[in-house]
Amino acid sequence: MRRRTKGPVAPLAQREGIDPVRVRLPEDSGEGWATVGEYLRARYGEAVGDARVREMVRDGRFVGVDGPVREDEPYSTGTYLWFHRDFPVEERVPFEIGIVHRDERIVVVDKPHFLATMPRGRHVTETALARLRRELGVPELQPAHRLDRLTAGLVLFVVRPGDRGAYQTLFRDRLVGKEYEAVAAYDPAVALPVTARSRIEKERGVIAAREVPGEPNSESRIELVERRGGLGRYRLRPATGRTHQLRVHMNSLGLPILHDPVYPVVREDGPEDFTRPLQLLARVLEFTDPFTGAPMRFESGLLLSGLG
Structure with a gap:
């Protein structure tokens, strides 16, 4: 196998946390x-x-x-x-990134709602990666995984490029325990807990993912934790990581997550309503560190507002 050789070092510095x-x-x-x-x-x-x-x-x-x-x-x-490309004009997401853990290898943060993990499309400088590079002064910082822009909670970043592959492998091989929290409608007719399994496909250029017939490629464990009136607080444990998986599975149960702009109906594009964040939070990450062998567990300090 031919080993890919690295090109020369870029003569341009980062601009606003973005590589040339x-x-x-x-x-x-x-x-x-x-x-x-x-x-x-x-x-x-x-x-x-x-x-x-x-x-x-x-x-x-x-x-x-x-x-x-x-x-x-x-x-x-x-x-x-x-x-450097011309950066788009971006509205600042009016929430800060919380630092949950930082050492010489990793930074674990609480990403707020509405902030993309890394540059993509019209979200470039207003992303967790660009902000953290600027705020922490760590230009080589990279995410080990991604969290949907509308979802808040824990994201693991790697400080040194040479360490990134080991942490990415944990996510690829499903060696990271993940726990999410969601607020959605309560329906006594929906028997819980339940393990939802289905085949989810996402077409490029289409906002919503969809369930289709075929061999399941997604699995989520869904439990009711608390009920207040017509709303419930749910614990979600995904065993796989398909695009919008938890949102799709909750919607399929007839329990779309509160303030979801895509499921069950795609809302018209317009200005962000920062007062109505999607009520989905990446609450827990746990894994065995690939370098030290130490068990690692991180919990988000953020709270969902849907139940008051």
Whole structure:
């Protein structure tokens, strides 16, 4: 097996906690790029416009190992370039990230509702990763797993890049115990506890995941912990990690999680309502540390507001 070699170190520093984009000029497959400028316009012009690409080159935004590249610089296959994309304008999520645990290897945090774990789509600088890199001064920080943007609670970050794989493997191999808490409607007709198993599929570009016929690929244990009037507090233990799994399973039981903007009905896109967070919380993470062998257990300090 051919081992992938690392490219050169980026000559650009992070910007607002975000790494620069790295580009390796590919082999010319017939397009006939004579200059770096021609290639960059071919690759990025459709997204931002040729004029914007020219402006970025002129302003020194595209940088090689020897410094900013010129518009007329001859094209050379295999050359590395770096640049920072224009960040979207983002509304600040008005909640802070709580530090639950920090040592030389890991940082465990309480991610608030509405904050994405890491950059994706229109959420870039307003993400837990970018904020933590800036606030903690740890530019190489990386998440070992992801938590849905609308879900609050525990997320494990790794301080050193060389340690990340070991912690990711724990999640991949289902060696991390997870416990969630949710507030949803109470229905005495729903027999609990129950283990929900189904096949969940998520199509790219479609907000809602859906259950389909076939071999189950998801499993969740659901228990009622407390009831207050028409609402209940539920303990959820996922054995698998499909997209929106807990939200899908609760909805399938006829108990959609309070303030869920997707299940059972996708709400129209609009401004975030920070007063109505999804009532789902990643409450507990527990695992055996892959380096020390010590048992680790972390509990969220956040509280759901749905039951008052």
